[in-house]
Amino acid sequence: MLRAKKRDWDDILLDIFVYTFLIALIVMTLYPFLNTLAISFNEGRDSIKGGIYLWPREFTTFNYESLLTDQQIFHAAGVSVARTVLTTVFGTFLTAMLAYTISRKDFVLRKFITFIYVLTMYVQGGLIPTYFLYQNLGLTNNFWVYVLPGLVAAFNLIIVRTYINGLPESLIESAKIDGASEFTIFLKIIMPLSKPVLATIAIFTAVYHWSAWWDVFLYNSSNPALSTLQYELMKVLATANSMSGSMQQALANSAQSAQITPRAIRATMTIIVTVPIAVVYPFLQRYFVHGLTLGGVKE
Amino acid sequence: MKRSGYTFWQKLWKQRALVLMSLPFIIYVIIFKYIPLWGWLMAFQNYWPGQSFFEQTWVGLDNFRLLLTDPIFYDVLRNTLAMSLIKLLSGMFFSILLALVLNEVRFTKFKKLTQTISYLPHFISWVVGANLVMNALSTNGIVNDVLMNLGIINSPIMFMGIPELFWWVVGASHVWKTVGFGAILYLASIVSISPSLYEAAVIDGASRLQRIRYITLPALKPVIIILLIINVGRLMNMGFQQIYLLSNGRVIEYSRIFRIFELDFGLKMMRYSFATAAGIFRSLVSIVLVFSANHIAKMMGEERLI
Numbered sequence: 001m002l003r004a005k006k007r008d009w010d011d012i013l014l015d016i017f018v019y020t021f022l023i024a025l026i027v028m029t030l031y032p033f034l035n036t037l038a039i040s041f042n043e044g045r046d047s048i049k050g051g052i053y054l055w056p057r058e059f060t061t062f063n064y065e066s067l068l069t070d071q072q073i074f075h076a077a078g079v080s081v082a083r084t085v086l087t088t089v090f091g092t093f094l095t096a097m098l099a100y101t102i103s104r105k106d107f108v109l110r111k112f113i114t115f116i117y118v119l120t121m122y123v124q125g126g127l128i129p130t131y132f133l134y135q136n137l138g139l140t141n142n143f144w145v146y147v148l149p150g151l152v153a154a155f156n157l158i159i160v161r162t163y164i165n166g167l168p169e170s171l172i173e174s175a176k177i178d179g180a181s182e183f184t185i186f187l188k189i190i191m192p193l194s195k196p197v198l199a200t201i202a203i204f205t206a207v208y209h210w211s212a213w214w215d216v217f218l219y220n221s222s223n224p225a226l227s228t229l230q231y232e233l234m235k236v237l238a239t240a241n242s243m244s245g246s247m248q249q250a251l252a253n254s255a256q257s258a259q260i261t262p263r264a265i266r267a268t269m270t271i272i273v274t275v276p277i278a279v280v281y282p283f284l285q286r287y288f289v290h291g292l293t294l295g296g297v298k299e
Numbered sequence: 300m301k302r303s304g305y306t307f308w309q310k311l312w313k314q315r316a317l318v319l320m321s322l323p324f325i326i327y328v329i330i331f332k333y334i335p336l337w338g339w340l341m342a343f344q345n346y347w348p349g350q351s352f353f354e355q356t357w358v359g360l361d362n363f364r365l366l367l368t369d370p371i372f373y374d375v376l377r378n379t380l381a382m383s384l385i386k387l388l389s390g391m392f393f394s395i396l397l398a399l400v401l402n403e404v405r406f407t408k409f410k411k412l413t414q415t416i417s418y419l420p421h422f423i424s425w426v427v428g429a430n431l432v433m434n435a436l437s438t439n440g441i442v443n444d445v446l447m448n449l450g451i452i453n454s455p456i457m458f459m460g461i462p463e464l465f466w467w468v469v470g471a472s473h474v475w476k477t478v479g480f481g482a483i484l485y486l487a488s489i490v491s492i493s494p495s496l497y498e499a500a501v502i503d504g505a506s507r508l509q510r511i512r513y514i515t516l517p518a519l520k521p522v523i524i525i526l527l528i529i530n531v532g533r534l535m536n537m538g539f540q541q542i543y544l545l546s547n548g549r550v551i552e553y554s555r556i557f558r559i560f561e562l563d564f565g566l567k568m569m570r571y572s573f574a575t576a577a578g579i580f581r582s583l584v585s586i587v588l589v590f591s592a593n594h595i596a597k598m599m600g601e602e603r604l605i
Contacts, residue, residue, distance in 0.1 A: 010506045010507065010508055011506075011507060014403065014507050014508060015403075017400075018400050018403045018404060019404075021396075021397075021400050022400060022401070022404070022409075022413050025397070025413065025416075025417060025478070025479075026413060026416050026417075028475065029416050029417060029419060029420060029475070029479070030416060030419075031435075031441065032431035032432070032434065032435050032441075033419075033431065035434065035435070035441060036430070036431060036434055039434070048439075049439070050438075050439025050444075051439070051444075053441070094324070097320055098320075098321055098324045100320075101317045101320050101321040102321070104317060106314075107314055107317050108307060108310045108311055108314060109311075109317075109318065109321060109325075113321055113324070113325060116325070116328055116329075116333075117328060120328065120332040122532070122585075122586065122589070123336065123582065123586075124332070124335070124336075124582065125332070125333075125334075125335020125336045125337075125338055125339070126335065126338070126339070126561070126575060126578030126579070126581075126582070127558070127561050127562060127565060127566070127574070127578060128338065128341065128561070128565045128566070128571050128574050128575045128578065129334075129335040129336070129337070129338020129339065129341060129575065130335045130338075131565075131566065132338060132348075133330075133331075133334055133335050133338070137330075148331070149331050151327070152324060152327065152328070181316060182316035182317055182320060183316065183320065186320070207422055210424070211423070211424030211425070211426070212424075213424070213426055214540060218566075230424050230426050230427075233426050233427065233430065234426045234544070237426060237429060237430055237433070237544060263434075263437075266430055266434070267430075267434065269430075270427050270430045270431065273424070273426070273427055274423055274427055277422050277423060281419070281422065284422055285415055285418055285422075
């Protein structure tokens with residue numbers, strides 16, 4: 001009797017802890033986004049006073065209007081979309097193609113190729129030599145520096161190879177008997193069957209490239225035409241108090257420039273950069289989790 | 300290389316379709332990943348751009364000697380390891396805690412919703428993340444508001460301007476951004492535990508806490524050790540973007556990590572050879588760390604990574 005009662009108390013205390021913890025987690029995860037959203041719709045000078053939580057106090061769409069009249073933002077968004085789409089499409093296809101060749105157990109170069117790719121996960125050339133290499137290849141001040149270096153990553157390659165290894169080998173054998181070439185087997189049989197894992201690495205790649213600003217900063221920062229959305233936001237962040245070039249332009253373009261403040265610009269830019277992720281989030285979430293457990297099988 | 304009656308070259312010719320499909324990738328990886336390794340030699344020169352590689356003066360280990368006698372180097376080493384350890388341990392602790400807590404939720408819909416929300420910060424870039432963190436920690440941000448309303452402090456704290464606080468800001472924002480995603484792997488391991496273990500424990504009269512303590516936690520041990528090994532190898536490289544974006548001039552003594560050091564001395568101050576030496580030091584320490592962790596895991600009879 002006494003034992004049963006003690007267990008009940010344990011149970012209740014545990015439940016209180018569990019739900020308090022989770023509700024605190026939800027609040028702490030969502031609040032920064034909602035607060036930033038509220039600030040982005042609040043009048044700039046009013047925001048400085050503080051005290052804005054989940055709802056704007058002096059509602060305005062002025063922050064968005066002044067930022068969205070700036071051509072630079074649209075151009076940067078275009079570059080972001082271009083690099084994300086190009087790298088995702090070509091990178092996924094090429095990774096799948098190489099993964100197919102090294103999934104073939106009789107292929108003589110299988111071990112060699114696997115080794116030279118896996119090694120890159122542990123040994124890297126470092127910042128300075130890589131910078132000089134790109135300079136020599138003409139990749140600095142060049143859009144293709146966003147796409148070329150990241151086309152085939154070792155981690156993705158291993159995930160796809162592991163998945164293809166799990167497909168029945170008899171499929172390849174029978175296709176060979178029917179006279180299909182290696183490339184046809186890859187394109188017509190392996191690619192369609194590998195859709196789940198390809199969706200996963202496509203998302204890995206797309207999220208990475210949408211978020212990238214580092215390569216813009218290192219290799220292309222002198223050319224505004226090659227800037228990306230994340231880099232524009234990064235510049236706003238870096239010069240939190242003094243404004244970046246494109247922002248100053250936005251200010252000059254607007255007659256009521258006094259209304260706009262660095263904090264409002266930062267909040268508005270943050271929302272503009274985050275909205276595309278939020279839109280595709282349900283889709284992202286499903287395949288990402290799926291992919292992580294695919295990778296887990298490999299270990 | 301005689302196997303199944305063919306020589307290596309005969310086999311290569313027979314598989315020329317596969318060779319043709321993979322050859323561009325071999326060239327690709329050599330250009331983009333292996334040629335930069337050759338650049339390591341720069342650390343043993345006094346490299347100056349404009350001269351060809353062979354016209355450079357060779358200086359032996361001078362750059363490494365300079366590096367090891369530079370007082371900033373020891374700050375950098377301390378900051379790199381301290382922040383990586385804080386992030387690694389707090390990140391793991393909260394991810395495991397979240398996985399355990401989620402596993403105790405009986406309402407499937409609430410569990411799904413919480414999980415979906417908890418991954419969200421993983422998908423945003425650190426540029427956005429740093430903006431959100433700095434907004435929350437600003438003098439009229441939510442953290443100061445809450446602390447002041449609770450009466451813990453009287454006037455707002457400038458969190459981003461106090462050097463001693465920087466490591467903890469980095470640690471806390473790391474937990475905020477990664478806890479939900481980090482919990483996925485642990486939760487997957489918990490789900491794969493045989494239910495018969497729990498049923499037996501219930502018959503023996505074990506409470507929920509006891510079941511967590513004696514069944515769930517021991518079952519997580521292998522995945523915890525694997526993740527520790529993977530991450531120990533990354534201690535010298537952890538979260539460069541986050542630290543770069545959150546740091547500012549006032550906290551530089553506590554925020555300068557290896558990759559920021561390489562960037563400042565290499566590309567900004569054009570001490571290319573010196574920065575490359577720092578990069579080599581970082582890579583060597585990483586390799587030593589990953590092999591030691593692997594070795595320790597082997598001695599403990601756990602699964603190994605390599």
